[in-house]
Amino acid sequence: MVIRLERPQLELDDIELIDRVVGERQNGRNREFFQSIHPQWRERVARYVAVGGNPEQIERWTPVTEKAVGNRFRNLYLSPQADSVQKPILDTLRERTLNLCPACGEDGTPNTLDHYLPKEYYPEFSITTANLFPMCDICQGKKRSLTLSEEGERLFIHPYFDHFLDMQLIVLCIGGPFNAPSYFTLAPSEDLPPDIHALVARHLVHLDIEARYSHFFRDSYLQLLRLVRRIRSKDLDVLSQIELFRDMELDKSVNSWRHVFYDGVLRNTNLLAYLEVEVDLPLV
Secondary structure (H helix, E strand, O other), X not given: OOOOOOOOOOXXXXXHHHHHHHHHOOOOOOHHHHHHHHHHHHHHHHHHHHOOOOHHHOOOOHHHOOHHHHHHHHHHHHOOOXXXXXXXXXXXXXXXXXXXXXXXXOEOXXXXXXXXXXXXXXXXXXXXXXXXXXXXXXXXXXXXXOXXXXXXOEOOOOOOOOHHHHOOOEEEEEEOOOOOOOEEEEEEOOOXXXXXXXXXXXXXXXXXXXXXXXXXXXXHHHHHHHHHXXXXXXXXXXXXXXXXXXXXXXXXXXXXXXXXXXXHHHHOHHXXXXXXXXXXXXXX
């Protein structure tokens, strides 16, 4: 599942980056444009950081809604000059080494950067580093340019600013019969405050996470049955061994999918009883 990321520690912060970008355009054809919007641009980026990129609290900037005007910002990201101030910064962000997608937890190195507030509607944040983080291709395809629900509530968790990511966000429910479970469902933890609970639910739905990870949970369950057969063959305690498996996954994250899986097993007292006493566990 989603993980918390530390904001990139770069030579320039996002306000200093704006100042340098505007300075580089003192002799260019867009000099007057960037000089005129310079103070407002700084204010917009400062506002982004202050509210953690929350689109509920950042209205779109009317002066840059026209496509041709917005492209002046977007081109800073899409076509940076080799000697531009932003190019090495963008290259550094792309080179960030992660072993999973921070939006969904998929294993593997995400190979693209996502604009949390999309550059289509918020072009002024195209090169704002606080708005850029790695994301897998599937999540990008699901997220697209979405930001808010019809009720005006933000849809996605922000890995830099949402500090509640240190809590367990999701609980797995495993449905019987336990020799071949009929379903695996995900839901936000009931321990979360109501506003965070609702945000996590929207994040799960709009990235289609439950459907995407159904095969993972089925495979994990089959592996669990094999492990339990071995545990019982060695006269070890099933409950304590599953607790050990769960606790080992904490090294990765409390929201890692394997931790969520073993946590879901341990929450299900009927399933635990089945694993501990069932005589004929399925051969898988």
